[in-house]
Amino acid sequence: MQQGRRNSLLANIDWLIVILYLVLVFMGWINIYSAVYDDTHQSILDTSCQYGKQLIWIGAAILVIIIVLLIDSKFYSTFAYVMYGIGCVLLLSVLLFGREVNGAKSWFEIGSFRMQPVEFAKIAVCLAMARLMSSEDFSFKVVRNYFWAGLILGIPMIMILLQNDTGSALVFCTFIFVMFREGLNRILFVAAFALIVLFILALVVNISLLMLIVGLLCVIGLVVVCGRNKFTRIVLYSAVILSAVSVVLCTISPELAEMSIYFAMIGYAAMSLLMLVMFFISKMKPILVAIILMVGMGGFVYSVDYIFNNVLQEHQRSRIMDLLGKNEDVLGTGYNVHQSKIAIGSGGFFGKGFLHGTQTKYKFVPEQSTDFIFCTIGEEWGLVGITVILVLFGALIFRIINKAERQRSTFSRIYGYGVASILFFHVAINIGMTIGLAPVVGIPLPFFSYGGSSLWAFTILLFIFVRLDADRLQVFR
Numbered sequence: 375m376q377q378g379r380r381n382s383l384l385a386n387i388d389w390l391i392v393i394l395y396l397v398l399v400f401m402g403w404i405n406i407y408s409a410v411y412d413d414t415h416q417s418i419l420d421t422s423c424q425y426g427k428q429l430i431w432i433g434a435a436i437l438v439i440i441i442v443l444l445i446d447s448k449f450y451s452t453f454a455y456v457m458y459g460i461g462c463v464l465l466l467s468v469l470l471f472g473r474e475v476n477g478a479k480s481w482f483e484i485g486s487f488r489m490q491p492v493e494f495a496k497i498a499v500c501l502a503m504a505r506l507m508s509s510e511d512f513s514f515k516v517v518r519n520y521f522w523a524g525l526i527l528g529i530p531m532i533m534i535l536l537q538n539d540t541g542s543a544l545v546f547c548t549f550i551f552v553m554f555r556e557g558l559n560r561i562l563f564v565a566a567f568a569l570i571v572l573f574i575l576a577l578v579v580n581i582s583l584l585m586l587i588v589g590l591l592c593v594i595g596l597v598v599v600c601g602r603n604k605f606t607r608i609v610l611y612s613a614v615i616l617s618a619v620s621v622v623l624c625t626i627s628p629e630l631a632e633m634s635i636y637f638a639m640i641g642y643a644a645m646s647l648l649m650l651v652m653f654f655i656s657k658m659k660p661i662l663v664a665i666i667l668m669v670g671m672g673g674f675v676y677s678v679d680y681i682f683n684n685v686l687q688e689h690q691r692s693r694i695m696d697l698l699g700k701n702e703d704v705l706g707t708g709y710n711v712h713q714s715k716i717a718i719g720s721g722g723f724f725g726k727g728f729l730h731g732t733q734t735k736y737k738f739v740p741e742q743s744t745d746f747i748f749c750t751i752g753e754e755w756g757l758v759g760i761t762v763i764l765v766l767f768g769a770l771i772f773r774i775i776n777k778a779e780r781q782r783s784t785f786s787r788i789y790g791y792g793v794a795s796i797l798f799f800h801v802a803i804n805i806g807m808t809i810g811l812a813p814v815v816g817i818p819l820p821f822f823s824y825g826g827s828s829l830w831a832f833t834i835l836l837f838i839f840v841r842l843d844a845d846r847l848q849v850f851r
Contacts (some may be wrong), residue, residue, distance in 0.1 A: 380436065383443065383844055386843075386844040386846070387843075387844050388773070388843055388844075389654040389838060389842060390773055391770065391773055391774065391777070391836070391840055391843075392840065394766060394769055394770040394773065395770070395821070395833075395836060397433055397766060398766055398767070398770070398820070398821040398822070399435070399821045399829070399841070401766075401821075401822070402428075402747070402819075402821045402822035402823070403425065403428055403432060403764070404728075405747055405750045405751055405754075405822060406425045406743050406747065406824050407423055407425035408426050408728060408729055408731065408750050408754060408826075409742045409743040409747060409750040409824075410423060410424050410743050411729055412636075424743055424824050425468065427826075428824055428826075428829070430830050431825075431830065432829065433828040434826070435829055435830055435833045436695075438830055438833055438834060439837050442833075442834055442837045442838055442840075442841055443837060443841050443844075445841065447641075447841055447842050447844070447845040450501060450789075450838055450841070450842065451501075451504070451505055451508075451783075451785045452507035454501035454502050454504065455502055457497070457498045457501055457502075457503060458498045458499065458501065458502035458526070460498065460519075460842060461491070461494060461497070461498030461499065461530065462498075462529055463497040463531070464491035464493055464528060465491055465492065465533040465534065466494065466533060467482075467491075468480055468481065468482055468491050468492075468537065469533055469536055469537055471490070475488075479537045479538060480492055480537040480538075480539045480542070488827075489622050489826075489827050490528075490702060490825075490827040490828070492537070492539060493827045493828055493830075493831035493832075494544045494827070494830075494831050494834070495530050495534070496545060496546075496796055496831060496835065497831060497834055497835045497838070499526060499527065499530055499546060499549075499692065499790065500789060500792035500793065500796065500835065501838075502526050502548055503526055503527070503552065503559070503788065503792060504785050504786075504789035504792060505785065506519075506522055506523060506526060507523070507552075507556050507784070507788050508784040508785035508788055509555075509782070513557065514553070514556070514557045514558050514559060514634075515557075521782070523549075523553065525709075527546045527549060530546065531543045531546050534750070534765070535837070538687065539815045539816070540544075540687075540815055541803070541815030541817040542816075542817060544803075544815065544817075545796060545799055545800070545817065547799075548795040548796060548798070548799040549792065549795060550563065550566055551791065551795045552788060552792050552795055553584070553789045555788075555791050556788060568671075569674060570676075571778070572584075572588075572671065572675055573674075573678055576675050576678035576679070577682065581776055584675055585672055585675055585676075588671045588672060588675065593694055597610075599837060649803055650665055650836075661824065664759065672723075692838065709740075710739070710740050710741070710746065710814060711807070711808070711810050711814060713733065713739045713740075713749075714739055714746055714749045714808045714809070714810075715808075715809060715810055716733055717731065717733035717739050717749040717750075717752060717753040718748070718749055718752030718753060718760075718808065718809060719752075720732070720733060720753055721752045721753040721754065721755065721756040721757070721759075722756050722757070723756050723757045723758065724746045724756045724757075724758055725752075725753065725754045725755040725756030725759055726753055726754055726756075727754060728754055728755075729754070730754060731748065731750060731753035731754045732753075733753055742821070743824040744818060744823045744824050744825060745804065745807075745814075745816055745817070745818060745819075745823065746808055747818075747819055747822045747823050747824070748760075748763075748804065748805050748819055749824070751763055751806055751822075752808075758802075764805075767797070767801050767820075770785075770797070771794050771797055771798055772802075774790055774793055774794040774797070774836075774839060775790070775791065777790060777839075777843050777846075778790025778791050778794065778839075780846060781842070781843070781846050782846060783846075786839070786842040786843065786846065787844075788841060789838070789839055790839050790842070790843070793835055793836060793838075793839045796835065797820055797836075798834075799821065800817055800818065800819065800820050802813065803817055804817055804818065804819040805819070820832045
């Protein structure tokens, strides 16, 4: 009976996912060897070096895979909240008793062994979200469900932010894709991206000008929805006049430009008040919606300055400014990215060859075996190597999504989308920050970056889904 069950499990495992995993892990190990290669330690099996230690962790990851696959699929749904609770306890414990590394207090250290709980917390949150959203009475049409979903995501995010690990906290934002797949209102989905765009614009555009642009967009949207009747014409003409006056003030002289923020605030308030009066006269609901949007978006734009200067750390502000082109400190905060782009660009089409990367070999790129491991790929394997890596990651993520859609169990489908979203976020942000398209937030490249915590966590995250997929015809509650 037990033998038959094992045979059934092996037959139902998606071996393409397993093969892609093994290829990525092997390539990651080879690139770690190249990134830290030393003529005095040439053996790839030398356990005193990072690549030797990584090999030990890879061997342990294989054992972890066997354990994960042997556990009954129902265990993961039944004990999802328990594992979430354990994950939160670990995050709280590391906040109290953890060791600070590179400014983030997010590591447990026992002798020479270090473990980062946040990597495993991603698994716990993914399981808990799948359990919550797969319950029979869950629907995004019910307001309280937003609260429960926000609570599951918010508790670990807050504790991770307190650890000063902003990059890991941002990973949980990727669950918006999962929620969108499961019925999240499209307006909320678009609003989330609109807020991101507004945050970026508030850092690079004059705030008073941005406020007026936001107001004009709301008014134009109102006119499109309601047509140019007498009420909307009054609002539109008033908004255009106020905007024109503010733009003129901004361009006349620097002194008036500094004062324009106050004119913009007065104009914005006057525009909102005028629209409110028009609403009471006409009783047109779109006007009220436009008012709410203007006040909400305006408040958000003004809050960006406070968040940027009082919530974010100095090094985070500097990195964002470097990314947006507001700073060009290539010897300071922009050094990592500058050297990273040099290394990747020097690889050309075919690369310099295995162990022949000069930027990485001579340690010009900091953290080149962890967060900036992608530089080694770009320099030694060139555009061809980068393309191969991207294709492999793309194939893995696409395969997970494809298998998730075929799940009979809602729990398995949601968990699969969670796995795909987390992997996509890590790959996109890690590669983005090495080529200057994303801020340096310190998150690893899955299966490539040196470290046992990252490798084991991504392995468990992936193979729980492989185990669930092996029982794809079952329904878990």
